[in-house]
Amino acid sequence: MLRTIKPKNARSKRALQAREPKEVEDPRTVIFVKGTHAGEKVNAAMKELMALKRPHAISFSKKNAVRPFEDAASLEFWSQKNDASMFVVGQSTKKRPDGLTFVRMFDHRVLDMCEVGVEGWKSMNEFKTSKATPGHKPLLHFASELFDTHPRFVQLKSMLMDFFNGEVVDGLHLAGIEHVVSISLGPTPPGLNAATTTLQASSSTAPAPETLPKVHIRAYTIRLLASGTRVPRVELTPMGPSLDLTLRRHKEADGELLKQALRRPKLQKQAVEKGLGKKRKNIEVDEMGDLRGRIHVGKQDLGKLQTRKMKGLKPERDAMLVDDEDDGGELDGSGSDGDGAGGGARQRKRVRAA
Template sequence: KPRTQRAKRALEQRAPKLVENTKKALFIKGGNTSEIVTQILRDCYALKKGNAILFKKKNILKPFEDQTSLEFFSEKNDTSLFMYGSHSKKRPHNIIIGRTFSYHVLDMIELGVENFKSLSDFKNAKYSSGSKPCLVFSGEPFEQDTEHKRLKSLLVDFFRGPVVTNVRLAGLEHALHFVAIDGKIYLRSYRIILKKSGSRTPRVELEEIGPSLDLVMRRTRLAADDLFKKSMKQPKEAKIRKVKNVSRDVFGTKHGRIHMQKQDLNTLQLRKLKGLKRKTAETENNDNSKKAKSD
């Protein structure tokens, strides 16, 4: 139980919510790393700046053998994504990307770096900090292979940023392109430039800004289907219930449809007014006779 208001607010932030916060990523430097791996961690941290934590000190971990340290760091820093970098003779320039569910490791994929160019290698203008990237996936393995499908899901989770309903056209400044072909995964980063075209639709140009990585998949540790399905489950309160006979058009106008039975106007209850009172044949004859006598 929290003893102070500050601890109470901290626990409320970590408590389960109907609408999740933006997922944070943890970047961990291994016990033995190369300059390439260190720079990759820094560049990926720059891509997620604002929703990331970078460990500058070395941490000797073996994620595929013991996940307790990763789970401890995840719970302590309230992060659900992690990237671990290491380097050895057996696995040179090694990167492990993963995510957790309820502070337990859900998925882990190990990638080897074969070619790398950092952000500083491209001497040009960069995108605005905090902009939401546009993710593009190309290649049949992302649609057919099970491991590549899970890798696609993991990369979307890692780089998508905050969830929004609308995106301003001028706000599309950054694009990440992932290509899977011939057993390799190519990551390219571009700045989106909108130029005048003489019409309402601007002319789009892409300028590579880095980082640029050529990756090879090494080891995987994927969650079972039932556990993965459980992690994707949404609470009933968060699901939008469809209202019957209510719809919206392309302009956002709300339309409703009412179903009614056919009405019999003969049985319609009206106010009992003298002028609307139905007269029988006898009353009509009496009225006519009275009218004739008065004439």
């Protein structure tokens, strides 16, 4: 368990406030974790995906004995420590070779998971073309209706959108769009579209993952060429990486946790304000719908403040010093007691030291 950290200065306070929930969240930070045995293909795929995700990516170089579907305690710990909301775990076993697991978090808890297998793979180095600038938002193209109807592909679409999504902006300039990520499906088995409505009604009739079509992920750079009109002509050039994925295990989001993750701040704020009735003094509702109050403390009398009990702070000591000063001033006009200049000062030092 992580202890609660209290800010010691303004800088640490701002850092903790940056981690608090906001109406428009920051881009998801993705942590890439290697299992006990990942394999060459999985390591290369994770490296290329991390290149597309930079600068919001963290790589764990050491191997970790992590199994997300069995125990997610280590993922929750890493999520809270690094302020990350998504994981990509690479693990290759005899039963499930070349596997990648996408884990999405909410409030440092596991929301849902999706495991895929890497079959086809081509690196960026095999495409001798220009690459996109790291940190730019890509365009996402989903070239199948199953991404809107089939539950498994709906989850994968939501997962990939959260993975590639960057900062939320109000508008885009055409010159700032450098690459596009296309996600398509292989040949669809006959009868899969007809069974989609049955899948939504009951998960027990869902087909096996082996019967689902493969997912093809391709990345292209965008070139805007002159077309003689205001709308430029667009050319796509493959830049890599190229992945062919197969769907495997998955874990759906808990209903109550999903409800909290989909909460709308503005609607929640209006609901809380409506529940309060008329406006109350010193009570306000923030953008996330949390109720905050201000407490006023009365004026304190610092004269009754308890201090340390020291002999030098006792009232009788102050009275003795005042009497000594008065006696030394009556002996002569220069403030000396007859033993030479500064005799009264030496006596006062002795009284203070007593």
